[in-house]
Structure formats: structure tokens, C-alpha cells
Amino acid sequence: MSEKVVFWYGCNVVRHGDIIHSSIEILRAIGLEVAPVGGPSYCCGTSKDANLRAADGMAKRTVGKFNDLAIRLAEGGPPPADGTGAAASGAPAPAEPLAAAKVVTWCPSCHRHMNQFMGEYTDPQFPMSHFTQVVHAQRERLRERLVHRVERRVVLHRHFGFREVDVNPLVEDLLRLIPGLELVDSDVSVPGHMCSALVSVPAALKDVTRGVCDLAREAGADTVATVFHSCQRVLCGLEATEPFKVVNYVSLLGEAMGLSLVDEYKEWKLAGSADAVLERIGADRVEELGEAFVREQLMPELLRAPAK
Amino acid sequence: MDSLRAYLDRFVADTLDRCTRCGRCYDACPMTPYARELDGASPPAVVEGLLPLLQGAPGSTEAVAWVKVCTQSATCIDACPEGINAMLMLRAARMGALGSLGGEAQMSSTEDPLFFRKIEAFAATQLTPDEIEQWHRASPGERSAS
Numbered sequence: 001m002s003e004k005v006v007f008w009y010g011c012n013v014v015r016h017g018d019i020i021h022s023s024i025e026i027l028r029a030i031g032l033e034v035a036p037v038g039g040p041s042y043c044c045g046t047s048k049d050a051n052l053r054a055a056d057g058m059a060k061r062t063v064g065k066f067n068d069l070a071i072r073l074a075e076g077g078p079p080p081a082d083g084t085g086a087a088a089s090g091a092p093a094p095a096e097p098l099a100a101a102k103v104v105t106w107c108p109s110c111h112r113h114m115n116q117f118m119g120e121y122t123d124p125q126f127p128m129s130h131f132t133q134v135v136h137a138q139r140e141r142l143r144e145r146l147v148h149r150v151e152r153r154v155v156l157h158r159h160f161g162f163r164e165v166d167v168n169p170l171v172e173d174l175l176r177l178i179p180g181l182e183l184v185d186s187d188v189s190v191p192g193h194m195c196s197a198l199v200s201v202p203a204a205l206k207d208v209t210r211g212v213c214d215l216a217r218e219a220g221a222d223t224v225a226t227v228f229h230s231c232q233r234v235l236c237g238l239e240a241t242e243p244f245k246v247v248n249y250v251s252l253l254g255e256a257m258g259l260s261l262v263d264e265y266k267e268w269k270l271a272g273s274a275d276a277v278l279e280r281i282g283a284d285r286v287e288e289l290g291e292a293f294v295r296e297q298l299m300p301e302l303l304r305a306p307a308k
Numbered sequence: 309m310d311s312l313r314a315y316l317d318r319f320v321a322d323t324l325d326r327c328t329r330c331g332r333c334y335d336a337c338p339m340t341p342y343a344r345e346l347d348g349a350s351p352p353a354v355v356e357g358l359l360p361l362l363q364g365a366p367g368s369t370e371a372v373a374w375v376k377v378c379t380q381s382a383t384c385i386d387a388c389p390e391g392i393n394a395m396l397m398l399r400a401a402r403m404g405a406l407g408s409l410g411g412e413a414q415m416s417s418t419e420d421p422l423f424f425r426k427i428e429a430f431a432a433t434q435l436t437p438d439e440i441e442q443w444h445r446a447s448p449g450e451r452s453a454s
Binding site for chain 2: 041
């Protein structure tokens with residue numbers, strides 16, 4: 001019987017269904033059975049600093065759902081095999097085989113919020129690891145599935161703020177498994193845990209964006225690999241003006257596995273005009289969402305070019 | 309079960325007890341050059357001006373400016389000789405500056421009131437109706453792994 005995990009992908013990553021679907025396939029490729037969860041009903045509450053009552057309620061609801069789901073999934077299942085599952089803060093360190101499935105995080109904000117806040121005043125009964133830790137621990141198993149050459153010269157866009165998990169070397173190791181991929185050595189790393197943290201400091205985001213372009217050009221890279229979804233969201237529009245592609249690392253792993261998943265969000269960002277965006281989203285989906293809502297609420301971010 | 313506010317109160321009391329206002333957390337921050345108000349600021353003075361925010365009291369202009377440019381780079385954590393999680397201290401100060409800890413707000417929230425509506429909209433374009441039903445809406449008892 002395979003180990004079962006909860007894959008908690010978060011909220012904002014839903015802009016990139018390709019990242020979610022690639023991640024699920026990668027987890028399955030290393031032998032896990034996956035129960036994905038995300039969206040508003042699993043929100044961690046990290047965006048609610050101005051409303052602590054809401055943050056409190058969201059945290060308790062989400063931890064309660066994880067406790068329920070992780071224990072249900074683990075019933076009859078084997079203990080986790082990779083040994084990476086430090087219990088979420090506040091949870092007792094398990095001395096015996098775990099009675100709850102592991103929660104595998106994607107979003108560094110969710111992971112941090114669970115460690116810094118949610119796990120400190122709720123009662124999480126599940127172990128938690130980041131996606132990079134889980135996949136890296138089983139990377140030899142993943143290697144067997146990376147059979148398609150990905151001929152790219154790649155530079156990794158690195159942040160140094162996700163202190164809880166040293167993701168950059170883990171991602172570099174995973175990228176080096178891909179046949180045909182050449183990873184540029186670089187120690188350039190930028191503030192924040194991911195680019196969304198920089199959005200509220202436009203001058204810093206501008207510096208980081210310009211630095212990404214300089215790094216890729218100087219390295220002769222044809223691809224900038226992002227680690228997190230918000231970096232993909234913020235930087236993918238660079239393809240309109242720069243001589244490199246911006247691709248999340250799980251998409252590169254997926255490409256090597258033979259997956260054909262499209263980053264539609266990037267296609268929309270590169271469409272160039274509101275009408276072209278609407279055309280690429282497609283009439284049916286625009287009608288479902290409401291054209292006025294798409295134009296007024298979604299279009300501004302889709303037409304916003306990265307400042308550098 | 310505890311509460312977020314009770315946890316914050318404990319963290320704040322411990323921080324106020326241990327912080328020596330040495331300013332090393334400020335020194336370690338990579339973001340201070342992005343706030344004009346912090347040009348030439350004294351690190352101990354900025355920290356001194358920050359601590360009232362933890363209790364819902366007004367912080368100094370410089371302290372609020374520091375809070376605004378914090379991007380959670382975490383370099384401040386290792387810099388603290390007293391072992392305080394300074395990144396968490398800044399986060400609690402942000403809550404104070406937003407008025408969440410009882411005092412007057414000294415900065416406005418950047419939270420998008422349509423945040424969740426946009427999440428639902430993007431999800432509708434990227435996930436199938438069945439995935440949304442299963443992954444976002446189904447109760448834990450209705451879920452399985454595959």
C-alpha cells in the first residue's frame with residue numbers, strides 16, 4: 001500500500017494550474033497517493049494581519065480539517081517512508097508510526113504561517129513537510145521517470161527568505177536530475193521568501209527583476225527557473241521583452257516526465273491587449289466568470305508588465 | 309484550544325522582556341535602504357520606536373517605515389543575540405501598526421477585498437469543476453487519495 005499525503009497547495013497558486021497538476025504528478029511519481037487541497041476553504045489566514053479574529057478562525061478551521069483528513073487518510077496506511085516529516089509546531093514529536101498522513105506544503109507563506117502561528121495555538125496532529133523536502137528525499141525514484149531530454153541552459157531565481165526550508169539547494173539537486181538540462185552555477189539570492197513579498201516595496205521588486213534579467217543575460221541562460229508560484233506570476237511577463245523563458249521548476253521536471261501542461265497564466269500575460277487576453281481565456285470561461293469582472297478585476301494584473 | 313491573540317500576547321511579553329534594543333536585527337535587514345525615512349537612522353532608536361507597536365501603542369515614524377518594507381527575509385532572526393524571532397517581532401509590529409492589537413492604525417492594510425473572489429475565479433479557469441468540488445469544497449470525510 002502506498003503512503004498517502006495531503007498536498008496543501010494554497011490559494012494564489014491557482015493562477016497556475018500547471019504547477020498544481022505537475023506537482024501532483026511528481027508526488028505520484030515518487031510513489032505517493034495524493035489528496036490535494038487548497039483554495040479559500042483551506043486558507044491559512046496569513047493575509048489577515050488587519051483582522052486577527054478572521055486569522056484565528058481560519059487557522060483553527062484549516063488545522064481542524066487537516067487533523068480530520070490526515071487521520072482518515074492514514075487509517076490502514078503505512079508510516080511515512082522518507083523520514084523528513086518534522087511535526088508541525090505544537091504537535092508532539094511522534095515516537096511511533098504516525099497516526100496521521102503527512103501534510104505536504106507548496107506555498108512558503110502557508111508553511112511559515114503554520115509554523116509561526118497556526119501550530120502554536122491550535123493542536124495540529126499531523127506531520128508537515130515542504131514539497132521540496134518530500135520530493136528531494138525520493139529523488140532517485142523520481143530520476144527513473146525523467147526520461148525526456150530538456151535541452152535548456154537554466155539559471156535558478158533564488159530567494160533567501162524561506163528560512164524554514166533551505167529550498168534552493170534542494171531544487172538545484174532536482175534540476176540536475178533532468179537529462180539535457182544545464183544548470184548555471186550561481187549564488188545570487190534576493191530578499192523575501194518569494195516575489196509576492198516584494199510587491200509592497202516596488203523599488204525592491206524593480207531591482208530584483210532587473211537583477212534576474214542581468215543574471216540570465218550574463219549566464220547566457222535561455223531559461224529562468226522559478227521556485228515559487230508568485231515569482232512565476234511576477235516574472236513570467238518578462239518573456240515579452242527578454243531573450244529567455246520563465247518556467248517554474250516543477251514544469252521542467254514535468255517536461256522531463258513527458259507531461260504537456262501549459263502555463264496559461266503566462267500566455268495571458270503575454271497576450272498584449274485586453275481583447276487578446278479575453279480571446280485566449282476563451283468565450284466560455286469569460287462568460288462563466290462574467291466579462292465585466294474579468295475586465296475590471298483580473299485584467300489589470302494580466303496587463304501589468306514587470307517593471308525593471 | 310488557545311487563541312491567536314493569547315499566543316501573540318505571550319510572544320510580545322517575552323520579546324519585551326528579552327529585547328535589549330541593541331539594533332542588530334535592524335542592522336541585518338536587507339530592506340532598510342528602501343525606506344527614505346530610515347536614512348541615517350539609529351538602529352537602537354528604530355527598535356526602541358518599534359516596541360510600543362507590539363502593545364498596540366503608537367510606534368515611531370521610522371519604526372512604521374521599517375515595518376512597511378519588511379519582506380520576511382529572515383536575516384534578522386540569526387542576528388538577535390537574545391534569541392528573539394525578530395521576523396515574528398516585525399510581523400507582530402505590523403499587526404500593531406494596522407490597528408489589530410487595539411490601538412490606532414498607523415498604516416493601511418494592503419489586503420485586497422476581492423482576494424478570495426479572484427482566487428475562485430482563477431481556480432475556475434485552471435481546475436476542473438470536479439477538482440474544485442473535491443479539492444476545495446468537499447469535507448475531509450468525503451475525500452480520498454489517488
